Amino acid sequence: MKNNIFWVGKVDDRKVPFHRLTLEKGTTYNSYLLKTEKPTIIDTVDIMYSREFVENLKEHINIEDIKYVVINHVEPDHAGALPALLNKAKNATIVTTEKARELLNGMFKLHSREYLIIKDGDTLDIGGKTLKFFETPYLHTEETMITYAIEDKVLFPCDIFSTHIATTDLFNDLAKEDIDEDFKVYYSLIMSPHRNYVQDMIGKIKNLDIEMIAPSHGFVLRENVQKYIDLYDRMSSIPNKNLEKKALILYSSMTGNTGKIGEDIGEGLRNLGIDSKVINVKSSSFEEIKSQVEEANLVLLGSSTRYGDMIGNIEEILKKITKLDLSNKYLSSFGSYGWSGEAIEIINDYLKTTNGKLLDTSYIIKATGDNSIKLPLRMSFYDDKEGKELSIKTGRALGELLLK
Ligand code: FEO
Numbered sequence: 198m199k200n201n202i203f204w205v206g207k208v209d210d211r212k213v214p215f216h217r218l219t220l221e222k223g224t225t226y227n228s229y230l231l232k233t234e235k236p237t238i239i240d241t242v243d244i245m246y247s248r249e250f251v252e253n254l255k256e257h258i259n260i261e262d263i264k265y266v267v268i269n270h271v272e273p274d275h276a277g278a279l280p281a282l283l284n285k286a287k288n289a290t291i292v293t294t295e296k297a298r299e300l301l302n303g304m305f306k307l308h309s310r311e312y313l314i315i316k317d318g319d320t321l322d323i324g325g326k327t328l329k330f331f332e333t334p335y336l337h338t339e340e341t342m343i344t345y346a347i348e349d350k351v352l353f354p355c356d357i358f359s360t361h362i363a364t365t366d367l368f369n370d371l372a373k374e375d376i377d378e379d380f381k382v383y384y385s386l387i388m389s390p391h392r393n394y395v396q397d398m399i400g401k402i403k404n405l406d407i408e409m410i411a412p413s414h415g416f417v418l419r420e421n422v423q424k425y426i427d428l429y430d431r432m433s434s435i436p437n438k439n440l441e442k443k444a445l446i447l448y449s450s451m452t453g454n455t456g457k458i459g460e461d462i463g464e465g466l467r468n469l470g471i472d473s474k475v476i477n478v479k480s481s482s483f484e485e486i487k488s489q490v491e492e493a494n495l496v497l498l499g500s501s502t503r504y505g506d507m508i509g510n511i512e513e514i515l516k517k518i519t520k521l522d523l524s525n526k527y528l529s530s531f532g533s534y535g536w537s538g539e540a541i542e543i544i545n546d547y548l549k550t551t552n553g554k555l556l557d558t559s560y561i562i563k564a565t566g567d568n569s570i571k572l573p574l575r576m577s578f579y580d581d582k583e584g585k586e587l588s589i590k591t592g593r594a595l596g597e598l599l600l601k
Contacts, residue, residue: 198367198417199409200349201232201325205254207242210363215274218386222379223363226274227413229353230257231346234324235264238289239344239353240413244277251281260285265313265323268293269355270341271300275413280305292321294332296340315342317401331401333357335394337387337566343398350408357398358425359383360415370420379415380425384432390565390597393468395433399426439470442599445489446475448499449509454533454579455501458588462497462531462574465592471599473592478514490518490526495599496553499531502540515547523553527599531574531591533584541573561594564601570594 198204206227213220226242228250236258242250254260263286268276271293279301283289290311291301302308313321317332327347334341336357343354352358360379366372388395403426410418410425418425444466450456456477463473474489490496498515500507507515528551530544548555561570574591576584 198229198411199351202346202349202351202411203230203232203257204228204367204411204417205230205238205250205257207246207250208363208365209243209246213361215361216386220361222361224361224414225363227411227415227417228278229411230254231323231326232258233326235322236262237265237267237323237326237328238263238282238286239267240269240275240355241266241278241282243274247278247281250278251285254282261287263289265290265292265321267328267344267353268297268301269343269353270338270413271297271304272338272356273304275355276301276304280307283307283310292330294340294342297342300340320347331398333394333398333401335391335567336398337391339567339569343402345402345405345407350406352402352405352407352410353412354410355413356387357395357412358410358418358429359387359412362415364416367417368420369416369418372416376416377428380428381432383414384429388429389432390567390601392433392597393593395429399430399433402426435470439600440472442471442495442596443493444471444473444495444497444595444599445493446473446497446499447478447486447511447514448475448531449478449501449507449511450499450533451501451503451508452533454576454584455499455531457579458531458533458574458576458584459497459499461585461588462592462595465589465594466495466596466599468589468593469596469600471596478511479509483514483517486514487517487521490521490523493526495527495529495595496523497529497531497595498544498548500540500544501532502534502536502538505537505539507540507543511544515544519547519551521551523551526553527556527595528553529556529572529574529595531576533576533579535578538575538577541575545573556595556598561598564598565594567594
């Protein structure tokens with residue numbers, strides 16, 4: 198491809214089953230070999246092509262010479278051939294994030310292998326080239342990172358900037374058809390639920406000099422590179438329709454912790470441009486609350502737990518809310534507690550009796566692919582760092598769901 202960088206991937210021209218879809222145009226699993234003094238592989242191919250991948254690699258390099266295998270993302274279409282590769286590449290070190298190490302060890306039992314764990318902004322000299330790594334969580338799974346070859350000005354972003362097309366033409370300027378629609382469809386299927394993280398990623402790469410983007414599916418982009426970065430930037434910016442969505446967060450708080458969770462969830466929702474109101478029910482009339490409920494697309498109710506029950510007047514509010522027409526509204530509950538947090542479950546019991554859509558963990562996983570969010574959001578006390586982070590993240594996930 199460029200300066201001793203080789204494509205060593207696999208073109209899969211089947212109708213490929215993928216994320217409950219069928220990729221009608223097939224796809225490719227792009228793996229790259231950087232032939233330096235410390236030969237390096239960036240990502241592998243789908244698990245079902247492991248043997249073929251290793252056999253093909255032998256034509257390019259003595260596999261025992263491979264020094265590093267960079268794993269940007271652990272899904273089996275990219276990390277699947279890693280065990281077969283490591284079986285031959287006895288001396289290779291796996292370069293990846295801490296979260297990815299946990300997942301790889303869980304999937305492939307690689308505990309005995311040497312890892313180099315990277316953090317955002319770390320660099321690695323591979324003997325003639327320097328790699329720089331950026332953590333890009335949730336693009337599209339938690340452990341994800343991207344790799345930039347500094348001297349060559351090539352970005353290896355794995356799934357990001359991909360297209361699902363089984364091309365043998367490799368470069369976008371050689372494509373026989375315009376690929377922009379496929380590029381946008383890919384974004385909307387895989388990346389759009391994580392648009393806030395896309396913005397974080399754009400912030401990290403915007404000062405890099407990028408001449409080529411070598412993703413893990415479809416075409417390598419070497420013509421109009423900035424256009425594709427700008428497309429991601431535009432598609433992930435807050436669209437006007439976000440501003441039309443409304444969320445309402447009602448809470449009753451004993452020590453203030455449940456109130457903090459509510460405020461944080463509101464912040465996460467507002468990060469996506471969603472109009473979010475957070476109301477302490479102690480100081481509001483039901484008439485005010487009712488008009489807000491009627492306008493909202495998402496209604497969350499939170500309470501602290503005291504003596505195994507809700508506190509304040511939230512139960513009176515709930516009794517009235519459950520009599521309203523809540524069809525087409527998403528509903529959930531949250532709360533901070535000291536021991537067992539019964540109030541959160543009791544709120545959920547009330548919500549189950551309505552005609553709204555009561556959200557649970559399974560719903561969020563299926564809608565956003567994020568399995569780090571648990572609903573209802575239950576929190577023992579409240580930690581200013583981890584509690585805050587989780588609450589904001591939950592707000593963002595709910596926002597993404599609202600915008601789908
Ligand atoms: Fe192409 Fe997330 O795997």
